[in-house]
Amino acid sequence: MAATAAATITLSSVDHSAFNVTSIDLAKLLMGPFALNGSVTFYGTKAGTSTPVVQKFDYTGNWTTFWFNPNFTDLSSLSWSQGVATRFEFDNINITSAVPEAETWAMLLAGLGMLGWVARRQRA
Numbered sequence: 001m002a003a004t005a006a007a008t009i010t011l012s013s014v015d016h017s018a019f020n021v022t023s024i025d026l027a028k029l030l031m032g033p034f035a036l037n038g039s040v041t042f043y044g045t046k047a048g049t050s051t052p053v054v055q056k057f058d059y060t061g062n063w064t065t066f067w068f069n070p071n072f073t074d075l076s077s078l079s080w081s082q083g084v085a086t087r088f089e090f091d092n093i094n095i096t097s098a099v100p101e102a103e104t105w106a107m108l109l110a111g112l113g114m115l116g117w118v119a120r121r122q123r124a
Contacts, residue, residue: 008081017097018047020073025092027063040080040088042068047076059088 044053
C-alpha cells in the first residue's frame with residue numbers, strides 16, 4: 001500500500017480491543033536520482049492508560065522489514081504520516097491480539113479439568 005502525500009494513517013481495532021505490533025515492511029515509493037531517503041515515525045497509544053510510545057525507522061530504498069520495540073504492545077491505536085517530499089510504501093504489518101480470546105481460556109480450563117480428572121482417577 002502507498003499512502004497519499006501528507007496523509008496520516010491510523011490503525012485501531014473495530015471492537016476497541018488491544019493489539020500488539022511486531023513489524024512492518026517499508027520501501028521508497030519513488031526511485032531514481034530525485035528520490036529522497038526518508039524516515040517514518042510511528043506513534044502508538046497504550047490501551048487503558050493512553051500512554052504514548054514512539055519509534056522512528058529510516059528507509060533508503062528496497063523493501064526492508066523493520067521491527068518494533070517491545071513497547072508496542074497492548075495498543076489501542078497506531079498512527080504514522082508521511083510528508084510530500086519523502087513518500088514510502090508499506091506492507092505486511094504484523095499485528096497480534098494482546099488479550100487471549102475467550103476460546104483460548106475455555107480450552108485452557110478444559111485441559112486443566114481433564115488433567116485433574118486423570119490425576120483423580122489414577123489415585124482411585
